[in-house]
Amino acid sequence: MGTVKTILVTRLSALGDVAMTIPVMKQVLDENPDVEIVFVTNRNWGALCAGIPRLSFFPADVKGIHKGIKGLYRLFREVRKAHRITAVADLHNVLRSQIIRTFFRLSGTPVAAIDKGRAEKKALTRRENKVLQPLSSTIERYAEVFRQLGLRCEMGRKPVFQPRILPGSVTAVTGPKQGKKWIGLAPFATYREKMYPLEKMAAVLGMLAREQGIQLFLLGGGKQEVALLTQLAAQYPEVIVAAGRFSLEEELALISQLDVMISMDSANMHLASLFGVPVVSVWGATHPFAGFMGYGQAPENAVQIHDLPCRPCSVFGNKPCFRGDHACMEWIKPVQIAEKVNEIVL
Structure with a gap:
């Protein structure tokens, strides 16, 4: 060498x-x-x-x-x-x-x-x-x-990390997996234009919470997000709010054990991708064509409205909707997201 x-x-x-x-x-x-x-x-x-x-x-x-x-x-x-x-x-x-x-x-x-x-x-x-x-x-x-710089680098699609063993601090909150399908739901993003409306996401949650053998985890960060997620979970006693309870290291261990992640065009999509966890990603103002799709993710798992001529209107989702109706997100039906998740886990 x-x-x-x-x-x-x-x-x-x-x-x-x-x-x-x-x-x-x-x-x-x-x-x-x-x-x-x-x-x-x-x-x-x-x-x-x-x-x-x-x-x-x-x-x-x-x-x-x-x-x-x-x-x-x-x-x-x-x-x-x-x-x-x-x-x-x-x-x-x-x-x-x-x-x-x-x-x-x-x-x-x-x-x-x-x-x-x-x-x-x-x-x-x-x-x-x-x-x-x-x-x-x-x-x-x-x-x-x-x-x-003269280095070899040919990208494939294989996961970077293997699933991690859950530390006691995580299982104290999650309980053991015991053959259940674990689904992570991360409904937030930096900008509103990248977020599926929370009341519609509540409908997605309701559809998935009814399924047998499924455990749902709500992910996010910051006091405001934790408060909103706690409110969302209140209707469904079987849903666990993981947001705000773990260090990044612990959260990565939890994400590594998921069977599917539901995420916006945001960080949780990329964290799940490191472990090869399939992501049902929801796209509004932004578009996978801009190059920010999660590493190794299947394009068909992206949920988006294709026939809107204004999409995408920005690279990062940081420009206000010039139509004023957020059609790119509002027109997505909760059932489209739930069905995509069921295709993967059931």
Whole structure:
């Protein structure tokens, strides 16, 4: 074996985006045994890196000690002190990551950065003369950055992780699985345009809760989401609210044991994908064509309205509905979601 190459990888953003880097980094490490990766990301996401040999988690606190140019320079120095970096893979390509990679480039380290395909995404989401065709996936765009650095990375579809044994702290809430089909339901997303209306999701929950041999778990985060989920579960005593009760590590163990996940175009889709759990994903303002479908997920498990000329209207779901009626979500019938879940679990 030759000299070990240590690649610095940066992706400082939201949980879902960071989760999508994991299959790619795992593939790079599998195909390049002389490589190790130092992953600089949000200090809260360390659990995602657990159990992958030669992948080191390096926490960044961009709202605290690593804030601003001064803070990013401090981060650069901390990384260099701890590791001998031979190349930088910028999987984010925003101002912060550009500053970090510039510090490395000025010190003579080769760098490569993601091409986000902004022009083609603009063509996909514009109101007039849309170019409605599938774009390169985010997973593939990440892989291309490593190829630019001369590394092998041919993405497949195999799960990154095996199912995990549930710790006692989780089974105290969930009880044993005992042959039941476990379904996770994560109805929230960062933006309203990416969320299926909660009253309609309650109808989906009602349909699934009636089935024998099924255990439903409600997932989410933050006080407001936990309160809404608790309200939702009150009508169905057999539904368990898992939101707000576990660490990320514990939640990943629970997700790994699910038979299916119902999720929006949001983080839980990507977390479930790491374990090869089938996801029934619900799409409104955004579209799988933009490249954010969960890793290895079957396109036919995406629930969406196909004949709406305004879809998709944005890449991230962060633009208000210009029609004002949220037809892309409102027109999806609860039974469409429930039937898709039943196809997988029954």
